[in-house]
Amino acid sequence: MTDISRTEPASRPFGDRFRDALPKLVLSPSVAMVAIFVYGFIAFTLYLSFSDSRVLPSYNLVGWKNYEFLFRIRAWDTAVTNLVIFGTLYIAICCALGLLLAILLDQKIRAEGFIRTVYLYPMALSFIVTGVAWKWFLDPGIGLEAVMRGWGWESFRFDWIKDSDMAIYTIVIAAVWQTSGFVMAMFLAGLRGIDGEILKAAQIDGASTFSLYRRIVIPQLRPAFMSAFVVLAHMAIKSYDLVVALTGGGPGNATEVPATFMYSYTFTRNQMGIGAASAVIMLMTIAAIIVPYLWSELREKK
CATH class of the missing domain: 1.20.5 (Single alpha-helices involved in coiled-coils or other helix-helix interfaces)
Incomplete structure (x- = not known):
């Protein structure tokens, strides 16, 4: 059977x-x-990055030689310093301005949809367009300085884009203009997700508006802050097109950043091994930001 x-x-x-x-x-x-x-x-x-590649890839390994040489190059030190200045100001100003705009829009003002679209519109542009537009606007010969002097304000001066000490801040201005609306949208979504009953209970207990935001609203925006930080830091590290379109890395190499350094050493100076080493360091920096963020998100879901 x-x-x-x-x-x-x-x-x-x-x-x-x-x-x-x-x-x-x-x-x-x-x-x-x-x-x-x-x-x-x-x-x-x-x-x-571990090879002696120059114009073309080479498979002759030289160990850590490219990395050791990279950190002895003054242009790389300038690029890293500029990245720290640009990244710090870019992230801080975008977060502060985006939070302020989100709080203002969350007050149920008139024409909120139109104003939100106006703030978000710069994000629809490419960084090349933004860089070219701000290059014209900041050029002393045809931009803001020329217009103000044409109106009779002869003492007005705004030539940061030609000043090697101030040029990096023009990149911050252009980047903040383009991205702050996107950060505003992230914070606005976070604000709309906060339980209104908690806010009403705090108001009944006598909490002031400042205390309400400081003790209840802003702490609950921690996920939005983390997301904004990761996105902005990633954009700051790989910034290339905005710098090229706005300043071209100049005057001199005053606005050189790791991305433009990598391009110039790989394709202009024919030092592919050194360019690859700088690219790997950029990748590791981004990974140091992204991996802990993803790990914390996955841990919270579990």
Whole structure:
């Protein structure tokens, strides 16, 4: 007799097996392309950073020589210093301005939708367009300084873009103008997600508006602050097009940042190994920001 409990289950129809495998078949080309053209080239760049590559890739490994030479280059020190100045001011001002705009819009003002669109519009532009527009606006010969002097204010002077000590701050101004509306939208979404009953209870207890925001509202915006910090830090580290369009890294190399340094050493000075080393350091810096953030998000979900 045949033991019914030991009978093999009937094979599933081909249509069911194909339906289950269809998502994998659809995603497999994208996964393969990401694996090759993203992570594969990251690994290749890492390999080149340990080689003596110049105009063309070389497979002769030289160890940490490129990294040691990189940190002896004055232009790299300037690029790192500029990144610290730019990144710190960019993140701080965008967060402060974005929070202020979000709080103002959260007061149920008239034409909120129109004003929100106006603030968000700069984010729709590319950094190249922003850089070119602000380059014209800040140029002493045709921009703000020329207009103010044309109106009779002969003593007015605003030539930061030509000043090697102040040029980096023009990049901060342009970047904040473009991104603060996006940060505002993130904070506004966080504000709209706060339970109104908590705020009403605090108001009944006699909490002032300042205490309400300081002790209740802003602490509950911690996820929005973290998200804004990660996005802005990532954009600051890889900033290239805005710098090239606005100042071209000048005057001299006063506004050089790691991204422009990497490009110039790889494609202009034909030092591919050093350029790859700088790219790896940029990647590690971004990873140092992104990985802890992702880890904390996954831990909270679990």
